[in-house]
Amino acid sequence: MENFNYHRPATVNAAAALLKKSKGGSYMAGGHTLLPTMKQGLASPSDIIDLTAIKGFSGITIGKSAVVVKGGTTHMEVATSAAVKKAIPALAELAGKIGGVHVRHKGTIGGSIANSDPAADYPSACLGLGATIVTNKRKIPADAFFTGMFQTALKDGEIITEVSFPIPKKSSHMKFPNPASRYALVGVFVSQDAGGKVRVAVTGAGPKVFRVPDMEAALSKSFAVSALAGISAKAKGLNADMHATAEYRAHLIGVLARRAVEAAK
Amino acid sequence: MSDTGIGARVLRKEDKRFITGKGQYTDDINLKDQTYAYFVRSPHAHATIKAINTAKAKKMPGVVDIFTSKEVEEDKIGGLICGWMIHSKDGSGMKAGPHPILASGKVRFVGDQVAVVIAETREQAKAAAQAVAVSYGVLPHNVDAGQAMKTKAQVHDVASDNRVYNWSIGDEAATDAAFRSAAHVTKLDLINNRLIPNAMETRAAIGSYDTGSEHYTLYTTSQNPHVARLVISAFHGLAPEHKLRVIAPDVGGGFGSKIFIYGEEVTCVWASKRIGGRPVKWTADRSEAFLSDAHGRDHVSHAELAMDASGKIVGLKVHTIASMGAYLSTFSSCVPTYLYATLLSGQYDIPNIYAEVDAVYTNTAPVDAYRGAGRPEATYLLERIVETAARELKIDPAEFRRRNFITQFPHQTPVIFCYDAGDYGAALDKALELSDYRNFASRKAASAKNGKLRGVGFSAYIEACGIAPSAAVGSLGAGVGLWESAEVRVNAVGTVEVLTGSHSHGQGHETTFAQLVSERLGVDINNVAIVHGDTDKVQMGMGTYGSRSGAVGMTAISKALDKIEAKAKRVAAAVMEASTDDIDFKDGTFTVKGTDKKMAFGEVALASYVGHKFNSSEIEIGLKETSFHDPSNFVFPAGVHICEVEVDTETGLTKIASYTAVDDFGTIINPMIVEGQVQGGVAQGIGQALLEGAHYDRDSGQLLTGSYMDYNMPKAANMPHIENFKLGFTFTKCPSNPLGMKGCGEAGAIAAPPAVINAITNALGVRDIAMPATPLTVWNAMQPMKRAAE
Numbered sequence A: 001m002e003n004f005n006y007h008r009p010a011t012v013n014a015a016a017a018l019l020k021k022s023k024g025g026s027y028m029a030g031g032h033t034l035l036p037t038m039k040q041g042l043a044s045p046s047d048i049i050d051l052t053a054i055k056g057f058s059g060i061t062i063g064k065s066a067v068v069v070k071g072g073t074t075h076m077e078v079a080t081s082a083a084v085k086k087a088i089p090a091l092a093e094l095a096g097k098i099g100g101v102h103v104r105h106k107g108t109i110g111g112s113i114a115n116s117d118p119a120a121d122y123p124s125a126c127l128g129l130g131a132t133i134v135t136n137k138r139k140i141p142a143d144a145f146f147t148g149m150f151q152t153a154l155k156d157g158e159i160i161t162e163v164s165f166p167i168p169k170k171s172s173h174m175k176f177p178n179p180a181s182r183y184a185l186v187g188v189f190v191s192q193d194a195g196g197k198v199r200v201a202v203t204g205a206g207p208k209v210f211r212v213p214d215m216e217a218a219l220s221k222s223f224a225v226s227a228l229a230g231i232s233a234k235a236k237g238l239n240a241d242m243h244a245t246a247e248y249r250a251h252l253i254g255v256l257a258r259r260a261v262e263a264a265k
Numbered sequence B: 001m002s003d004t005g006i007g008a009r010v011l012r013k014e015d016k017r018f019i020t021g022k023g024q025y026t027d028d029i030n031l032k033d034q035t036y037a038y039f040v041r042s043p044h045a046h047a048t049i050k051a052i053n054t055a056k057a058k059k060m061p062g063v064v065d066i067f068t069s070k071e072v073e074e075d076k077i078g079g080l081i082c083g084w085m086i087h088s089k090d091g092s093g094m095k096a097g098p099h100p101i102l103a104s105g106k107v108r109f110v111g112d113q114v115a116v117v118i119a120e121t122r123e124q125a126k127a128a129a130q131a132v133a134v135s136y137g138v139l140p141h142n143v144d145a146g147q148a149m150k151t152k153a154q155v156h157d158v159a160s161d162n163r164v165y166n167w168s169i170g171d172e173a174a175t176d177a178a179f180r181s182a183a184h185v186t187k188l189d190l191i192n193n194r195l196i197p198n199a200m201e202t203r204a205a206i207g208s209y210d211t212g213s214e215h216y217t218l219y220t221t222s223q224n225p226h227v228a229r230l231v232i233s234a235f236h237g238l239a240p241e242h243k244l245r246v247i248a249p250d251v252g253g254g255f256g257s258k259i260f261i262y263g264e265e266v267t268c269v270w271a272s273k274r275i276g277g278r279p280v281k282w283t284a285d286r287s288e289a290f291l292s293d294a295h296g297r298d299h300v301s302h303a304e305l306a307m308d309a310s311g312k313i314v315g316l317k318v319h320t321i322a323s324m325g326a327y328l329s330t331f332s333s334c335v336p337t338y339l340y341a342t343l344l345s346g347q348y349d350i351p352n353i354y355a356e357v358d359a360v361y362t363n364t365a366p367v368d369a370y371r372g373a374g375r376p377e378a379t380y381l382l383e384r385i386v387e388t389a390a391r392e393l394k395i396d397p398a399e400f401r402r403r404n405f406i407t408q409f410p411h412q413t414p415v416i417f418c419y420d421a422g423d424y425g426a427a428l429d430k431a432l433e434l435s436d437y438r439n440f441a442s443r444k445a446a447s448a449k450n451g452k453l454r455g456v457g458f459s460a461y462i463e464a465c466g467i468a469p470s471a472a473v474g475s476l477g478a479g480v481g482l483w484e485s486a487e488v489r490v491n492a493v494g495t496v497e498v499l500t501g502s503h504s505h506g507q508g509h510e511t512t513f514a515q516l517v518s519e520r521l522g523v524d525i526n527n528v529a530i531v532h533g534d535t536d537k538v539q540m541g542m543g544t545y546g547s548r549s550g551a552v553g554m555t556a557i558s559k560a561l562d563k564i565e566a567k568a569k570r571v572a573a574a575v576m577e578a579s580t581d582d583i584d585f586k587d588g589t590f591t592v593k594g595t596d597k598k599m600a601f602g603e604v605a606l607a608s609y610v611g612h613k614f615n616s617s618e619i620e621i622g623l624k625e626t627s628f629h630d631p632s633n634f635v636f637p638a639g640v641h642i643c644e645v646e647v648d649t650e651t652g653l654t655k656i657a658s659y660t661a662v663d664d665f666g667t668i669i670n671p672m673i674v675e676g677q678v679q680g681g682v683a684q685g686i687g688q689a690l691l692e693g694a695h696y697d698r699d700s701g702q703l704l705t706g707s708y709m710d711y712n713m714p715k716a717a718n719m720p721h722i723e724n725f726k727l728g729f730t731f732t733k734c735p736s737n738p739l740g741m742k743g744c745g746e747a748g749a750i751a752a753p754p755a756v757i758n759a760i761t762n763a764l765g766v767r768d769i770a771m772p773a774t775p776l777t778v779w780n781a782m783q784p785m786k787r788a789a790e
């Protein structure tokens, strides 16, 4: 790990200004993605701008139609929030399945989403619920946010301040963990909104989180496991590695989607 | 039984310092003026080293010096050795390629160490290591044991077909004859997957040279510091033994991987002199541990089992290709031979066995002993083929085993060993009962209702451990004898210090050894200190591996205690003015037969040192005795393990539904510690069967499982629920040591893999499934069945 300058700004604006001034700085929230990459020498930022001292940067508010999670909120806060459990139980459950206890206490929703790891869990909730990602500059719909493997629509210096999740009628999250890392080998998030429209978002299986239109269409007509009969995800373009072939991942998408529909509440 | 003696569940004395962070591991030790080493490692699986340019790196901040094979050769530091000579069938000796402490001319696996950078801080050493410019000429490589004798990638000049040896055991002609007359032959091809040990503490070393006394000290993460000193003196030629002190302080797990002498530790102690006597410290990071610790297993085998019409086994034929990796590690050559094929008779009366082993070089990390060492590979092969044979013959696997069990002891197998005692049927009975085998069908039906396939698998294992008789291992090619030493020092106040050549790196010796002393001398275990791991304190020893510390190490202590008792009786007799023959010793008190005269052990200890009360020209002052124990035979723990799995047919995920382990370890000193050893061993075995596997990429030769992101260590959630993890014990006394002990350290890791795989193949109705049986592997195995059903 190389030496770096460390900052701990108190406001979003100060953080953005520090990043702008730096030669090649990086924001840090929980540090649970950034620090491991720095230790491996894959990243060596000149400046670390720690976002965790920003006032009002973490917390959860439940509105009439949406759960709003501030950018610096840890996975643990979401997983254990009684209000989230009531409004969108699947979201709390998803947060509770990220990493281990230590990871959940440090890692944040902003860091997770900004990183757009293809095997991360939160992106499936964002896409699966049709969330809005709010930054210090603008509002970005989830559908436009995840642009590729470790790539997002965020511009240089943009800070995720909130993620707003519409409260669905029903939702559910199923995760089949990678046996070694426990990240998602495949994860499926299913939701049905008040109007009956269904979203099915898949993480872990492709280069980035994606939706499955066939399944969404079928489930929007009839939200039942039987509606998925005969619909299978395509293996083409899916990830293949020593833990799972593309065919196996495609198969798991079907299994988890069925299980998610069955468990949706 | 006293409450701290043999058989008591005494809490571990050492745990307070471990769980409060007060342990002293090598990395916790910091010497004055210490420098830090970082190794430049090969990024290629196989390449010539064309040039090494250190000029730029030497100018980097904090760099003290950089060494390569050039300096090693200048100082005539010898290469690493393999201490067990194996001869091929044709009589030729094994082909050991050179194994310099820093690669010379060629690198042979990803991670091979090429140069060492010594700097003021670890970070500076690491940064400079990245600036060392090595130019490589990439050569063809091979990482696959099965391909080694066919590939163009020749790892060592001495072995043109990459073959280290072609060794055999047993009577080939007689075995062939038995096969010709057999009623049924079962055949199986098996792979025993390569494992990475993953001790919690990574390897570390501090080498220090005292320019005044010309004395070297090496702190190192070793399971056998005396053997390290011997090898570094005799083969590396660094210093004679009296000028070299090796200290293995607290060591955080080894599982075999810390038996061996490695290039890094030799480099540290050598380099300290090169840089003028400043200590040189190295601590492996986890990535280095994955790449460079000696790995385990990695066998490719073909086995055939012959039965007569009554289902009695009449012969076994085995051919195994065993990967040695890129170099022969310290004891690697004996693992797939004398620790493997000698166990192929298992618990069965098999009149004819013939096995042939080709040990081969591959462009991978060296392979050596890993928890069980050879015996897990033998047990896996035998228990898989026995189970398969039972299924083919449509005999219940428990019944098939029982029909073939050895029942008369001693039993001479056709593959060297003479089993001394055992009752295999008793263990099977107990395991059947504990696992409720009778009602398996109803559990299977219940699982099916939940969409799960349930299977049951057996493993009746035996191991030869307490690795010892020096003459025996010597006749088989070992370069050292495998006895053990003990010194018991009774202090004047009656407290006791035991110096042992065994080494504890998690086993709890400080507790169990103290229990033996407490039992024998009647002293409180808190008044007993166990001293180990320092060649300046303990004169000589052979260390800990092969479940030998109880059967061999404690027997040495027991013999020294015999001498202490005899001497103390003479002192007590003199002080109490009686004849030595009339002295009785019980519960820590010496009494004179027929009188009420008595002396406590502490009083006799004091009298031994005060020396006033007896004639010191007849009885020597002091109370201190030594013993070197060389046993007459190996010990043969055995048992029956039964595993039940549930397979999720949709995802291929396998869960251990229940696990039953019944073991015969002879006398048990501390049941709590022994149960922990069984549970830990089974966890490692489940790891091998379901989760773990070192995976080198065929095309690039890179280790793909180089971190915990991809190498899957067993976790609590992979184990059966504690209520379904049943342990039982049967007892036959070991006749070859006075305590009647066998060994328990490896049993679980040996027994579990075939039990688990037998259960999965039973659940799926397939002949074989590769380890680790990951969800992907199991799902793949189910696809042909699904297609057939559709």
Ligand SMILES: Cc1cc2nc3c(=O)[nH]c(=O)nc-3n(C[C@H](O)[C@H](O)[C@H](O)COP(=O)(O)OP(=O)(O)OC[C@H]3O[C@@H](n4cnc5c(N)ncnc54)[C@H](O)[C@@H]3O)c2cc1C
Binding pocket: A026, A027, A028, A029, A030, A031, A032, A033, A034, A035, A036, A051, A071, A072, A097, A098, A099, A100, A103, A106, A107, A108, A109, A110, A111, A112, A113, A114, A115, A117, A119, A120, A121, A122, A158, A159, A160, A161, A181, A182, A183, A184
């Ligand atoms: C052992 C382990 C297991 C894990 N398992 C899982 C798992 O099962 N599932 C899973 O989803 N994740 C897992 N993670 C990842 C974990 O959830 C991380 O916490 C998360 O991916 C990153 O969040 P962070 O707050 O730590 O971000 P950091 O590491 O601090 O930052 C990551 C990146 O995001 C940027 N960033 C951070 N906050 C913001 C912000 N508010 N706005 C803009 N950019 C920002 C940083 O500049 C950096 O580039 C695991 C991590 C570890 C170490």
